[in-house]
Amino acid sequence: MKYLHLIWAALFRRKARTFFTLISILAAFLLFGMLDATRAAFSSGGSVIGVDRLITTSRYSIIQSLPASLATRMQAVPGVKSVGHANWFGGIYQDPKNFVLSFAVSDNYLDIYQEIVLPPEQRKVYESTRTGAIVGEALAKRFGWKVGDKVPLQSTIFPQRNGDKTWPFDIVGIYTPAKGAANGTDQQFFFHHKYFEDANAFQNVGTTVGWYVVKLTSADQADRVAKAIDALSANSDHETKTQTEQAFNASFAKQLGDIGLIVSAIMGAVFFTLILLTGNTMAQAVRERTNELAVLKTIGFSSRSVLCMVLAEGVLLLVLGGVLGLALAGVLVPIVAKGSGGMLNLPPIGTQTWVLGIVLMLAIGALVGLLPAIRAMRLNIVDALAGR
Amino acid sequence: MKSAKKFGTGVLTLLVIAAFLAVWIALPWPGVVALAVVLALWMALTRRGRQTWEVTKVGLATVTQRLGSSSVVVVGIAGVVGVLVAMLAMSEGFAETLRSTGNEHTAIVLRGGSQAELNSILDRDSANVVIQAPGVKKDAKGRPIASGELVVVANLPRKGDPTSDSNVPIRGVSEDVWSLRDQVKIVEGRKFQPGLRELIVGKGAKAQFEGLDVGKSIRLAGQTWTVVGAFESKDALESELWGDTQSVASAYRRGSSVQSVTVLLDSPKAFDAFKASLVADPRLKVDVSTTREYFGKQSEGLTKVLRAVGITVGIIMAIGAVFGALNTMFAAIQARAREIATLRAIGFRGVPVVVSVMLETMLLALLGGIVGAGIVWIIFNGYTASTLGANFSQVVFRFHVSGELLWTGIKWALAIGFIGGLFPALRAARVPVTTALREL
Numbered sequence: 001m002k003y004l005h006l007i008w009a010a011l012f013r014r015k016a017r018t019f020f021t022l023i024s025i026l027a028a029f030l031l032f033g034m035l036d037a038t039r040a041a042f043s044s045g046g047s048v049i050g051v052d053r054l055i056t057t058s059r060y061s062i063i064q065s066l067p068a069s070l071a072t073r074m075q076a077v078p079g080v081k082s083v084g085h086a087n088w089f090g091g092i093y094q095d096p097k098n099f100v101l102s103f104a105v106s107d108n109y110l111d112i113y114q115e116i117v118l119p120p121e122q123r124k125v126y127e128s129t130r131t132g133a134i135v136g137e138a139l140a141k142r143f144g145w146k147v148g149d150k151v152p153l154q155s156t157i158f159p160q161r162n163g164d165k166t167w168p169f170d171i172v173g174i175y176t177p178a179k180g181a182a183n184g185t186d187q188q189f190f191f192h193h194k195y196f197e198d199a200n201a202f203q204n205v206g207t208t209v210g211w212y213v214v215k216l217t218s219a220d221q222a223d224r225v226a227k228a229i230d231a232l233s234a235n236s237d238h239e240t241k242t243q244t245e246q247a248f249n250a251s252f253a254k255q256l257g258d259i260g261l262i263v264s265a266i267m268g269a270v271f272f273t274l275i276l277l278t279g280n281t282m283a284q285a286v287r288e289r290t291n292e293l294a295v296l297k298t299i300g301f302s303s304r305s306v307l308c309m310v311l312a313e314g315v316l317l318l319v320l321g322g323v324l325g326l327a328l329a330g331v332l333v334p335i336v337a338k339g340s341g342g343m344l345n346l347p348p349i350g351t352q353t354w355v356l357g358i359v360l361m362l363a364i365g366a367l368v369g370l371l372p373a374i375r376a377m378r379l380n381i382v383d384a385l386a387g388r
Numbered sequence: 389m390k391s392a393k394k395f396g397t398g399v400l401t402l403l404v405i406a407a408f409l410a411v412w413i414a415l416p417w418p419g420v421v422a423l424a425v426v427l428a429l430w431m432a433l434t435r436r437g438r439q440t441w442e443v444t445k446v447g448l449a450t451v452t453q454r455l456g457s458s459s460v461v462v463v464g465i466a467g468v469v470g471v472l473v474a475m476l477a478m479s480e481g482f483a484e485t486l487r488s489t490g491n492e493h494t495a496i497v498l499r500g501g502s503q504a505e506l507n508s509i510l511d512r513d514s515a516n517v518v519i520q521a522p523g524v525k526k527d528a529k530g531r532p533i534a535s536g537e538l539v540v541v542a543n544l545p546r547k548g549d550p551t552s553d554s555n556v557p558i559r560g561v562s563e564d565v566w567s568l569r570d571q572v573k574i575v576e577g578r579k580f581q582p583g584l585r586e587l588i589v590g591k592g593a594k595a596q597f598e599g600l601d602v603g604k605s606i607r608l609a610g611q612t613w614t615v616v617g618a619f620e621s622k623d624a625l626e627s628e629l630w631g632d633t634q635s636v637a638s639a640y641r642r643g644s645s646v647q648s649v650t651v652l653l654d655s656p657k658a659f660d661a662f663k664a665s666l667v668a669d670p671r672l673k674v675d676v677s678t679t680r681e682y683f684g685k686q687s688e689g690l691t692k693v694l695r696a697v698g699i700t701v702g703i704i705m706a707i708g709a710v711f712g713a714l715n716t717m718f719a720a721i722q723a724r725a726r727e728i729a730t731l732r733a734i735g736f737r738g739v740p741v742v743v744s745v746m747l748e749t750m751l752l753a754l755l756g757g758i759v760g761a762g763i764v765w766i767i768f769n770g771y772t773a774s775t776l777g778a779n780f781s782q783v784v785f786r787f788h789v790s791g792e793l794l795w796t797g798i799k800w801a802l803a804i805g806f807i808g809g810l811f812p813a814l815r816a817a818r819v820p821v822t823t824a825l826r827e828l
Contacts, residue, residue, distance in 0.1 A: 016718065017715055017718065017719075020711040020712075020714050020715045020718075021711070021715060023707065023708070023711045024707075024708040024709075024711045024712050024715075025708075026708075027704050027705065027707045027708035027711075028708055030704055031701060031704045031705065034700075034704075035701070038697075059543070060542060060543055060607070060608060060609050060610065061540060061541045061542050061543055061555075061609070062541055062543065062555055062780065063506065063540060063541045063780065064609070064640075090507060096503060154501060156501060156502055156503050156504070156507040157502075157507040163673075165500070165501045236610075237609070237610045238610075239610065241543075241553075251552060251553050254552065255553075255554055255555060255775070255776050255782065256775055256776050257773060257774070257775040257776075265474075266471050266701060269467045269470060269471050270467065270471075270705060270708075272463075272467065273463055273464045273467040273705075273708070273709070273712075274708070276459070276460055276463050276464070277460050277464055277708075277712040277715070280456055280457050280460045280715075280716070281715060283456065284457065284719055
């Protein structure tokens, strides 16, 4: 620490060069922050709230529905606390571009998904309104919906019994997702399965459900219960596949394409370039300062402390640029998310990203400092002062 | 006074850069070639130009002595160009796959407001009305050429990951499909037989998903189906598995309804009449579009997102690369400060010095651009990937690194080189000769 001012002075010996390098590093870590947010947006994992939930879907296809009669048998499986169900509605609002993540859900759905926090009085109104719907905070903001609004949603799949594809809904509640809820929870639209069944032109929706949600009595039962539920329908024409909600979400995200792989490939290219660039700057800086380093050694600095000083210089450079870059990403990410109009749900830069970022800064800093530092350590005072 | 002048030149330089970028983005390749020719002629024919060439030669000759720092420019720019071209190639490949799936002489009819086949349903009567509509081409026997189709989605594991689930589209097609979609060629095995539980698989699907080799059996809707052939169509259909409409309908209990009807039109001009007659028909509530329009629309959203991401990432990386290049070139002119000062002392003017430094940077940038674009071309051209498409199922597509994209990459590289070279070049020309000679 007592050498900090020395390292600092060395770093800003040539202001322009350090400044340029800092901007390159800043750009790299800005990109790192934004891409990591994108990756996080597509991997809904990490949410601890849903660990005690299972999703039961058709084994053969996501579009096949399951018999409603299965619910009572699933309920009887030991370890199952409650069984809810939901159906995909495929709603759009006014324009096909305004896609709404809308679901017809069973009455106990809100008890199973406790991260959907609805004020008790709104919950009451919702329960007593046949065409009532509750919407996430962000979704309501996106379309300017308020409690009490009548909202028509068009289903891309289900017409009403009178042939009309537009379903009227009453917004009776606006919920906020609890802390730790999966990313995008505040973008959803829920309404009564009962309304969906009664008004639907497709008669069979009354006897089928899209998928089941199972709340477990304890999360460590997941495997056993999943197997038991799948055994209920084994060898029937509606075999099921039950998995934890996290596994279900992960497999869905994977289908969009390997976002993680693309992000890592880009980051690989960026950091490789960064190492080369900063390494070159460091090498230049040390070469220029050969004389000064020799003087330092002459007046008694050990080879070891010279090594440490040059290493620290690299690390300091990276940390300065990196922290600025990540901070800038922290500012920009919410703006980008807002600008995309709800299309891209970028979570804010989290602790995990910061930790990973700082580890990268330290590692790259040490890496780029290493060669020049070793060179500085091995410096022969006589040769260096003589300019050989 | 002095600082005001300095500020003025700074603003001027920024304006030059802005103007250059604006012109550069709009410039087509003949313009760039013309620019290069003009530059070459200037260097060959005028005195100033020849001086420039001499100075540049010295600069280039010393590049080998500065290999480390010069390679920073090359690699930095190669990185920018590589990432940019790869992202654009992905977006382009996806758009192209879907675009080429459709054409102007076939039309697709869906239930009104459905947007994708998966959501649509047409009962047998409606489907028949569509098939009999005017403008549909008739075969030799006078029967209209049309295919009533079903699209269902099956869960199949991705290759190399047996526990994963991917939504794979299965299309039930009628016999007319072979004349309707003449781009489809059987490349292995044979066609499926109507009435049997037989499937043919697209080449893309076969490559991406497990267990789709000819002769193998898969379980669909609780029944066993046999893969009897593989087909190639070089478009989005290759992501699909095809069977007979009736067999698929009975397996998935769809009765006699279909999800879409695709018809062959007499000619692209017949589309308007065909559409008008269906829209006017009180028995129907349908959406009619040419297949080109239908499939083209499906790629719009994702293509836009990929382009936006590619360009944003490209710009941020380019900023990093510009500053890398600045560092390198400032160091380069500093190393040559005495030499440049000497040149100016013996009568070389500013222009040759400026142009030679810029030329050197831009040559390095060009090399970087070629390396970056080349690597992406070698690795990614034709690379197969898949994502979720409009039918809630996987669309297999190939990255397409087109000549145009390579050109875009090289243009970016040169623009980065221009900006990265301009400031050091101006500095080199402006440092007072006496100061530079005294330095070191």
